Amino acid sequence: MKFPVLSDEFRVKRLAPPKGKTVRMVLDTDTYNEIDDQFAVVYALKSPDRLRVEALYAAPFFNELSSGPADGMEKSYDELLRIVGHLGITPERFVYKGARTYLPGAFEPAHSEAALDLVERAMASSDDDPLYVTAIGAITNVASAILIEPRIIEKIVVVWLGGHALHWPNTNEFNLQQDVHAARVVFDSGVPLVLVPCMGVASHLQTTLAEIKAFVQGRGAIGNFLHDTFERCSKDHFGYSRVIWDISTVAYLIEPDWVPTTLAFSPVLTDQLTWSTDASRHLIRYAFFAHRDPIFKDLFRKIARDRD
Template sequence: MTNFLPYEVPESKKIRVIINTDAKNEADDQFAIVHACLTPRFLIKGIIAAHFGTERTQASMEESYEECEKILSLLNMSEDIPLYRGAQQAMPDEGTPILSKGAEFIIQEAMKEEQSPLYVIFLGAITDLASAYLIEPRIADRMTALWIGGGQWPEGEREFNLSNDIDAANVVMASLIPLWVVPRNVYSTIRVGLAELALKVRPYGDIGNYLFQQMVDFNHSAAGNPRFPKGEMWSLGDSPAVSLLLDHHEYAYEMKPAPRITRDMHYIHHQKERWVRWYNEVDARFTLEDMFAKIALFAANRK
């Protein structure tokens, strides 16, 4: 990709990134994917399409795969960023991984001898990470995982990404993988209005128009739900996965003992050996404005 930004990122500051996304689930993954792909600090090694359960479709991973294809095509990056299929469904239990090209790719990239650190961001169910770890536990100290998922500390609560594979979440919580968690009460604070998106995203090229329109379309498709969405706003809940890799927000998290998660998605606290990074807040202004700026500058460069 030709650099469309008026600055360069030193090679020593760059990091390897894999994006794992249930892109066709709602309408916010798309914004995080585009933001990541337009961020020069990131060496995007690949995108993995993730499932989002079977409540609405029996082919959720394939729908996510097709959505990722569309986004990469609109960015003209189809030849630059590999795309992989992840698990088609949740793990049957905590001891049985789901084999997929996505899990294989995580292992392959983690086991490479590279100077730049590897981060894998999970914007949906965490099936592919748990599966990769069960297949090859040595990846644990060769990568860092960032998960948009789980409920508020300390009780826990129902949360969509977690609900789609509780067994996988328990595998990762009990693993040795460095894990950053952005729970529901935090990721939901990245609020944006449709009017703001119409002004700051829609005018900027085919990708800007698509990002706006697919959100409007999803908003109407769920019009029968009286609680969600709310009609004129959205939470770009997956976008912290990008901004936290741009800046770790050193004062916005605490190290907490990883919980065990029940079937009703509450937390059980019984161990003190395994600790994870638990975020309490994310800078919404920084997250959104960096994305808006990159989309606008990208579009200007393509004229």
């Protein structure tokens, strides 16, 4: 499979943190998989001063909450409909179903409404206004779009919550290990990529039911929805905190200083699900920390705009 060759100068310029401008974005999410996706979707939709969310894509997932990737995608799609319904947003031509399978082979796309919409939306982008593709689940839909139309790597910036920190002993993380073929497409294609690791970076973003009750519950229908979702995540909240991983990617687009990054060589994903470094590879932007407090303050303030 051949991908367009981007110059180092072009890629580094494209990977500059998006400070001081409104970002065009789509959000690809396995929304029903856990409880953090819901917070990330709401955070993005309640940040119109910084983010222009053009579409939401349902990603596949397979764990105890689904009977397979297709069922996971359908449940994520339904969860997206619930969220936009609470926010009074019309889902038509905004919420799209994603792949029903993971990539069937190393360079075989999984066709879906989401992948095709991403191709169309990306190719319509101007050269000086890239589309940010924020992915917070298995990256199947995004990799499929790249395989369907490789030229989109010239038009997009992918921001992905996937894998663990580069110093972590392994990168056997849920988003990544579900679709290794898709992850390798994203790491190997040369698409401008901002990688936000889970353990070691997004893992700083913990909150508790007490905090959710204080700052989220009673803040409109969406606040109550998020509170109830959080409360159901554990039978025992005594001394318990939960990582809201996915808001890290949205926070990076809102204020890059909250999720500081550096340039690094695109890692090689081994068959053992570990990272390997090759200094001859292209550069990506790599997040190495997440400042917990300003991110949650911003999220809570935006949710608080809707009070009962």
